[in-house]
Amino acid sequence: MVNEIIAHIRRSVAVGIDGSPASLQAARWAAGEAVRRGGPLRLVAAAMSPMLQPMGVEQVAPARTRDALAGAAAEALADAAAVAAEVAPGLEIVRELRGGSAPLVLMAESEWAGVLVVGTRGRGRIGAFLSGSMAVAVTAIAMSPVVVVRGDLDEAGLPGAPVIVAADGSAAGSAAHRFAADAAAARKAPLVVVHSGTAQVPLDEAVSVMSPPVEHVARAEDARQVLPELSHGAALVVVGVGSRGRRLDGPAAPVVRELLRTSACPVAVIRHLPSR
Numbered sequence: 001m002v003n004e005i006i007a008h009i010r011r012s013v014a015v016g017i018d019g020s021p022a023s024l025q026a027a028r029w030a031a032g033e034a035v036r037r038g039g040p041l042r043l044v045a046a047a048m049s050p051m052l053q054p055m056g057v058e059q060v061a062p063a064r065t066r067d068a069l070a071g072a073a074a075e076a077l078a079d080a081a082a083v084a085a086e087v088a089p090g091l092e093i094v095r096e097l098r099g100g101s102a103p104l105v106l107m108a109e110s111e112w113a114g115v116l117v118v119g120t121r122g123r124g125r126i127g128a129f130l131s132g133s134m135a136v137a138v139t140a141i142a143m144s145p146v147v148v149v150r151g152d153l154d155e156a157g158l159p160g161a162p163v164i165v166a167a168d169g170s171a172a173g174s175a176a177h178r179f180a181a182d183a184a185a186a187r188k189a190p191l192v193v194v195h196s197g198t199a200q201v202p203l204d205e206a207v208s209v210m211s212p213p214v215e216h217v218a219r220a221e222d223a224r225q226v227l228p229e230l231s232h233g234a235a236l237v238v239v240g241v242g243s244r245g246r247r248l249d250g251p252a253a254p255v256v257r258e259l260l261r262t263s264a265c266p267v268a269v270i271r272h273l274p275s276r
Contacts, residue, residue: 010039010112010113010114011037011038011039011040011114012034012037012039012040012041012042012112012113012114013030013033013034013037013039013040013041013042013113013114013115013117014030014042014044014106014109014110014113014115014116014117014144015027015030015041015042015043015044015080015116015117015118016044016045016046016102016105016106016116016117016118016119016138017043017044017045017073017076017077017080018045018073018076018102018119019072019073019075019076019079020119022119022120022149023076023080023118023119024079024080024083024119025119025149025153026117026118026119026149027041027043027080027081027083027084027117028083028084028087028153029117029147029149029153029156029266030084030117030147030149031083031084031085031087031088031091032087032088032157033115033117033147034088034091034092035088035091036186036187037114037115037186039092039114040091040092040093040094041084041088041091041092041093041094042094042096042109042113043077043080043081043084043093043094043095043096044096044098044105044106044109045073045074045076045077045095045096045097045098046073046098046099046100046101046102046105046106047069047070047073047097047098047099070097073097074097077095077096077097078095081093081095096109102134102138103134103137103138103141106118106138106142107138107141107142107143110142110143110144110146111143111144113144114144114145115144115145115146115147115268116138116142116144116145116146116147117146117147117149118135118138118146118147118148118149119135119148119149120135120148120149120150120260135148135260136248136256136257136260137246139241139248139256139260139269139271140243140246140247140248140271141243141246142271145179145268145269145270145271146268146269146271147236147266147267147268147269148260148266148267148269149266150260150263150264150265150266150267151231151263151264151265151266152264152265153266155233155264155265156234156235156236156265156266157235158233158235159189160189160190161187161189161233161234161235161265162184162189162190162191162192162215162233162234162235163180163183163184163187163189163190163191163192163234163235163236163237163238164180164192164194164227164230164231164234164236164237164238165177165179165180165191165192165193165194165237165238165239166194166196166223166227166237166238166239166240166252166255167193167194167195168223168240168251168252170240170242170250170251170252170272171240171272172240172241172242172250172252172270172271172272173240173252174240175240175270175272176238176239176240176268176270177193177240179238179268179270180236180238180268183235183236183238183268187235189235190213190214190215191213191214191215192214192215192216192217192230192234193214193215193216193217194217194219194223194226194227194230195216195217195218195219196218196219196220196221196222196223196226196227217230223239223252223255224254224255224258227239227255227258227259227263228258228259228262228263228264231259231263231264231265231267232264232265233264233265234264234265235265235266236265236266236267236268237259237263237265237266237267237268238267238268238270239252239255239256239259239267239268239269239270240252240270240271240272241253241255241256241269241270241271241272242271242272243271243272248271256269
């Protein structure tokens with residue numbers, strides 16, 4: 001029974017909510033992902049504005065401010081739940097209102113979730129929950145894969161829209177291959193493995209045995225140019241990246257930053273977690 005409960009939690013999809021249109025789009029995408037994974041959807045809001053409570057620093061806001069933020073967060077969660085229920089009637093939806101800075105709240109949520117979903121350019125009624133560099137910061141500290149929802153979700157949800165994954169031969173790249181293979185299989189969609197620059201990386205075993213068709217694309221240009229271009233008409237772009245402290249690190253870090261700025265579809269960032 002305990003193992004079943006843990007497995008159920010591990011299939012959950014957590015999404016950061018701040019009341020902005022971008023976070024509602026994230027909730028919409030996350031609802032579909034929860035259905036594909038067969039787990040619950042967890043809508044998570046932080047009642048403390050990151051302007052009052054920077055990452056890693058605990059501060060006390062005035063009671064009136066805390067109450068106003070908590071009320072706004074509850075409304076935002078209700079709106080997101082309505083969007084998710086419309087996408088996936090009958091889906092198990094859990095609303096979580098937490099105190100604390102948004103990045104740390106989401107990092108804690110990511111320790112159990114199968115995937116963490118955030119919007120981009122979020123400036124809702126709770127404050128700048130995940131605007132700009134904040135979304136990048138979350139990808140660098142989350143313990144689970146992070147999907148940043150961008151672009152036209154109607155186009156990304158079209159049947160046959162491919163899953164794109166970058167091949168770079170790194171440990172993070174191998175984890176990205178496995179995530180992308182699962183994502184393509186769940187969607188019954190083709191997988192496009194992109195070899196950019198001069199490196200030709202062997203196909204990961206998880207990709208080589210998957211049932212959906214696999215297409216290889218070799219391009220001489222840098223991944224920062226190729227992946228945003230291929231994101232048009234794609235369901236998802238997946239990239240693996242290293243991290244150091246609270247920063248993205250390694251050759252793929254600039255690629256991730258470019259995708260979070262320019263991708264035409266949702267971006268999955270798979271952070272390599274070195275063994276301790």
